[in-house]
Structure formats: C-alpha cells, structure tokens
Amino acid sequence: MKSQASTLLAEVRTFRQNHPDVRYVDLIALDIPGHFYGKRYPIEILEKVAAGSPLKLPQNAVLLGVQGGLFKIGDYCFHDGDPDANRRLVPGTLKPVSWESQPLGQMLITSDGTEAPIEFEPREVLAKVLERLHHKGIHPVVAFELEFYLFDKKLDNGLPQFARDPLSDDTDDQPNLHIERLSRFSEVLDDMAQTAKDQGIDITVITAELGPGQFEINFGHLDDGMRAADWAALFCRSTRGVALKHGYRASFMAKPYLQFPGSGMHVHVSLYDGAGNNMLAAHQQQPLRHAVAGCLELLPHCMPIFSPNHNAFRRLGGTVNAATRACWGFEDRDACVRIPDSDPRNLRIEHRLASADANPYLVLAAILVGLEHGLEAGREPIAPLNEDRSSGTDFPVEMLDAVRAMQHQPVVRDKLGAEFVDVYCENKRQDHLAFQQEIHAREYRWFL
Template sequence: MKQISSSQLNREIIDLIQNHPEIDDFEVLAIDLSGHFYGKRYPIASLKSFASEGLAFPRSAIVVNTLGEPLEGIYYGEGDGDPDAQFSLIPGTLSVNDWGNKPRAQIMATASSGKEATFFEPRNLLKKVLQAYQTKGWHPTVAFELEFFLFSRKRDDQGLIQIVRNPKTGRPDSPTLLSNTRISDFERVIDNIIEACNQQNIETGAVSAEMGAGQFEINFNHHSDVMRAADETCLFKRTVIETAKKHGMMATFMAKPLLDQPGNGMHMHISVLDDKGENIFNAGNKPQQRLLHAIGGLLDTMPAAMSFWAPNINSYRRYSGGSSCSPVSLSWGHENRTVAFRIPLAKDGAWRVENRVPGADANPYLAMAVSLAGMLHGMNHRLDPGKPCDGSVENGDEYLPLSLSSALAISMGSEVLIDILGRDFIELYCQHRKADKVAFEQFINAREYDWYL
C-alpha cells in the first residue's frame, strides 16, 4: 500500500510541475487539535524529496492553543524537550491555490502512523475509528455541511464585527432564507470560492443563503472516503476565509459570532455500507434496525461527545441564544430539524442519520470520529433510541452539558470513548481544552469594568 501511495504521489508531482511551470513554491499543511492548519512554505524543488523521505515538524505543534501558541501544563512541548515528529505527505491532496499574489502549490501532511508520539494527531484518531468499522466489514459514507458568515473586513470603534454590505446594493445584507437574490448579489465571492474548491479537487453541491445576515452554506457530495471528506472540510474552511479576504470581506466558521443571529453548524450525514456495497441501514421503505441502534449509540454518547462537537467557550452560545435550529436535547426524529439526530427522507434506500449538533468550529476529524464511535457503540450493543420526536423540540435536557467545563468533565469519564479512542488521548484532549479555556480567560475586558469597578 505504501508503494502504491508513493507512486501515486510521484505522478501527482510530475503532473503539477508539467502543468504549472510557473509555480516556484508550495505549502505543507497539517492539522492541530483545534482543527487549524499549521505548516511551512518551501521551494518547489523540495517537493520530491519530501514525498520520498517525509519531513519533520515539532510534535508540540499539534497541541498549541487556538491562536497557535504553546499551552501551559501540556507535556508535549513543555516537558519533553519539544522534539520533532515525522510527517508524511498525503497522496491526493496536492493542488494549487491562487488567492495570494501568485499561484502556489499546497499539500497536506500527517504524522506518520505507527509512532507512539502521534496518537493524538487528529487524522490518526479518525483512522483508528475507521479501522474498528473495517474489522466488521463496514465502511461509512459521509457528507459534511458547513454554514459560514461573511462580515465586513473592518470592525467598529469598539472592536466588534459588522454585518457585511451587499456588494451590489451597498446596504447591509438581510437575513432572507433561501434567497436566490442574495446568492446573486454575492456571486463574485461565492463563485470564486467554488472555483478555488475545484482547483483543489473539492466537489461542491448546492449553495444556499441561510437564516443569518451574511450567512451562507455550500454543500459537499457524499464521500465513501471518510478521511478525504474531513480533509476537504478543513481545506474548504481555509478556502472560504482566504477568498473572502480577496473581496474585502472577513469570513468565519465561529459557532455564534452574533447573539441576535443564528449560529454556524457543521451537520454530518452518515450511512454505512458493507463489503458488497450495500447500505446496512436500508430495509426498503423503512430504516433497518441497525440505523436505530446507531442513533441509540449517538444519544448514549452525546453528553460525552459535546466537548468534541462544541470545543470552545463560544461554541455553547449557539445552543442558548438567538433564533436557530441548534439542538439542545437528547432527541431524534424523522424529517425533524429541531432534533439532535435526524433521519432525512431516503431516496432509493439511501437511509442515513444526520448529526445536527456539531458547530462549524469543531475539528472535522474529531467530530466525525466521535460520531462514528457513538454509532458503533450503539450497533454493537443494540441500543434502543426510544420514541422519535414528531414536533418541535425547544427545551434543553438536564443531562446535556451546555458549557465547556461540564462537557469536558463528562468526556473525561466516558468509558465508551476511552474504549474506542484510548484513555491517553481522552485525557490529553480534555487537558488541552481546559488549558485553552484558561488561556482565553486570562484577560479583563471593558464589560468587567462596567459591571464590577
């Protein structure tokens, strides 16, 4: 398999150099625990040697805080002498971007598997869960859906973000749901986003104007390669942010940027195929019992999964403020957008579950890994999800943690997640999120003086 991957990567490099002789440098992109890219820029001449020999980054780069800074109390980087970890380039991720001052190549990298120091690398965590499915002859098929906001590039005098102005009318954007006019008015930036996705071999689907002013959603197609789907989601986030800059705007996947506007969600559609390519959730005109068991597992692990689906302080504002369809209860249902886990209409037996809980700020690899782990738990133990919810679900659930601290406490004690993801990882992840929260709180803002001075 490694020889095949190396051969594929070499062909990709040859094709890129032949088709783009103007490119003279490239970026290497890796993912940290917060779901952000880090890496370096290199001369194009280094690409072939990296493909065959790999390259090194400090392994502590995986566990920096949200701003990319070292965290106090984290062993990796603080107590281990900050050694390098070996990274490998990922075949199929070599592409071109043109949002800078010239076209530039980019390629993703992952910490080499089989090394103890890389057990906390996000791609390796998702790979570990997928291997648990493969032992049963099961293969998830997934699709991510992400909402994002476009804002004015300039903040107001108080440092607060401002609603983006319509490029064609000059007026602040209006929150008209499913408005074709809004899509047309923002078509230059939206078209550029889709073009940049095409350059990176990211297939996009429907485009919709969402419930917030300046809020849009661009969907992806269903993927039988779960890892590639998560890769594309991270690349898409970067693409939207960088393309918005070209148009004098600021883009964000922050879960709740404004209290009086809806939040940004990252909905995940998941089905599972067997070795014959058959959907194990399909029972003709109704879902197979396994799908209900999978939902039972999602419900059972939802409190422990919240710290992965909502990984920072702002994430929880999405569940408690403003108008939105963000689920706040242990619930499921058919064609019900107010529940946590929805069974959409199934055409031609395409039964699946939609996880509507995660925010767009979640790490796609970890959010998907925890979702799949919960589903596997439910199928293994044939968990009953209870009765579906038919009407709107608006009230919260007393068993659902709606703060980062309470969510982390439950994650730390989850034997289900520990069994699938490993105790060392769960402990490190919770420690990382706690340290990130502490670092965020080391600041006094003007409101504290207004209230307490």
C-alpha cells in the same frame, strides 16, 4: 512504500509541469483546535520528499491552543524536549492556491500511516476509527455541510460589520433566506465554489441561510470518510482566503451574533456492508434505531468535540434549529440527530450538533464511534421528537463540565483512544481558562 513514493513523485512532477510559476508549496495539517499548521517548502525539496526523503515537524505542533501557544499537558511540550515526528504527504492533495498574491501550492501532510503516528493528531484519531470499522465490515459514506458568515473586511473596534451588498453598497443586515442574496454575492460565492473545486472538493448545493450574510455549502457524498473530512478542512482554508481577496471576511465562528442563528457543521452518515447494502435499513430499520441510541448515549460525553470553544456553547439552544438536549427525530431540524426522508438505499443520519468551527476529523470520529457503540449495544433509543416534543437527555452546556464528562467516559476513552482523550480534554481546559484571563468591559460597567 515504493509504489506510494512513485505515485507521489509523479504527482509532484505533474504539478510542476502544469504550474511552472509555483516556487513554494505549503505543507499543512490540522491541529487540535482545527487550525492549519505547517511549513512552506521549495517545490524542488518537495520533490525530494515525495521521492522518499524524511519529512519531520515538531510533534507538539498538534497541541497548539487556539491562540497558538503551548500548554503543559502531561509530559508533552515542556518535559519531552519538543521532539520531531515523522509526517507523510497525503496523495492527491497537491493543488494550486489561487487566493494568494503570488503563485503557490498546498498539500496535506499527516502522521497517520507512518511508523510512529501521533496518537492525538486529529487525522490519526479518525484513521483508527475508520480502520476498526472496516475490519468489522462497516463502510461509512459521509457528506459534510458547512455554514459560515460573510463580514466586511474591516472590523469596527474589533467587532464584525455586516457584509456590504455589492450591487447596492448597502449593508446586508437583514436576515432572510432569499435566493436573490445568492445573486447579489454571486461573484465571491462563485469564486469560493470554483476554488474549492480546484482543490478537488465536490461542491453541490449553495444556500442563503437565515442570518445576515450567512451561507451554507454542501459537499458530495463520499465512501472515503477521511477524504470527506479533508474536504471540510480544506474548504474552510480556501473560503477564508477567497473572501479576503474580494474584500470580505469569511468566518466559521459558531455564534458571531447573539440575535441571529449560529453556524453549524452538519454531517450525513450512512453505513454499508461489504456487499454494498445499507446496514441501517436492514431488519425494518432496527439497526438505525440502535445506531441513534448509541449516538445519543455518547453525545453528552463528546461535547468538547462538537462545541470546541466558549463561543460554540452560545450557539446551543439558539434562535433556529439548535438543540438544547440530546434528541432525535424524522425530518426534524430541531433534533441533534435527524433522519432525513430517503429511500432504503440512502437511509442515513444527519448529525446537526457540531459547530462550524469544530475539527471535522474529530467530529466525524465521534459520530462514527457513537454509531458503532449503538450497533454493538443494540439498545432502543428514547422517543423521537415526532412522538414527544419534550424527549431528550441533557448534555453539558459549559466547557469545564463538558471536559469532565468526556475525560472519564469508558467507551469514549476506548474507542477514541485514552491518550487522545486526556490530551484533548486538557487542551480544551487550558484554552478555556486562558480565555477567562481577561476582564471584559462589561465587568467594569457592572461592578466598578
């Protein structure tokens, strides 16, 4: 603990030397729906926290709904006195914020690694999964890919408008994969990439996707799964900020247009043993097949994580590369679990089902649990799509059905934590019911 405090204190002091104009730092963490919450601290108080002063925030901040409200979940929120819970600073995450009008810093905080971690905090859920795998001699290497849309900054009666091409001042309303789109929007995309790098994120490939104003960013592979999820979370925050600075809105909404492709969160995962050998490639790739089988078996029971809101379910079975059933295949983008072509050293799965607005900590935790379960069970998967285009098993396509499928699955409860599963499912159920408490204009058109 003394060593960590010394490291944190050095990090804060170095930051103050390099950024003397920064007076405040946002201490932030991701809640269950995938939004950042936290507090803005004066830099001098942050130094005291780094030196060992307690850092406490309300425990129930993790339970906020999509709109920020609290739901009654068991004894939480309304019968527990809304207690504080200890947090800690995450080393290496104190970075400058360049998209705000005033100099500012930000730093991740978490309850994992404290004396009493919050069982349903997303980062703590992933931490437990990673720790269990490490004890078993399994070391994941992870890379995220995130798709998002650019919209015009101004909404039209609450509806998004196509982003304007800065060269022609015309709306970018044509779906295409043309490389020229990267040039036309290079100013904002370059700023997004550089800002992400300033946050310590390894940005690799940038792609113009099929939807109008849609792009994809790939991150480098990491042998630290937690850090990989941190990168995905922080990228979403910085990208939205940079877009606003340039007169756009960046959105990771799963399905903003019904007629165009949705935005996904693709996660590449390979598993290595303590000697650095790729476990999935051993014994003529038999462990790969077992891992795939485990992923597909648990996938229908993790749908509230992969599709965390009403809109995310709209993306499933969409226009391009969005599966309607739990399936897998080699070099097949129609599959939920794709096996990219690679040499044995880099053999991996690409999990393609999650929406871009899903919580990256929970998505990775659910994927790893599926792989772990598959390796333990040792079952053969169903036929890949390369052999049978109709291969696949059904998964829930509505939130309430998905919650029921998740809440009572014994493997999911055991490996993700029963307390987390109960809290998460009730949070999703209440969010879904709250969403239904508004009459849409279409209802009046149809039934008035």
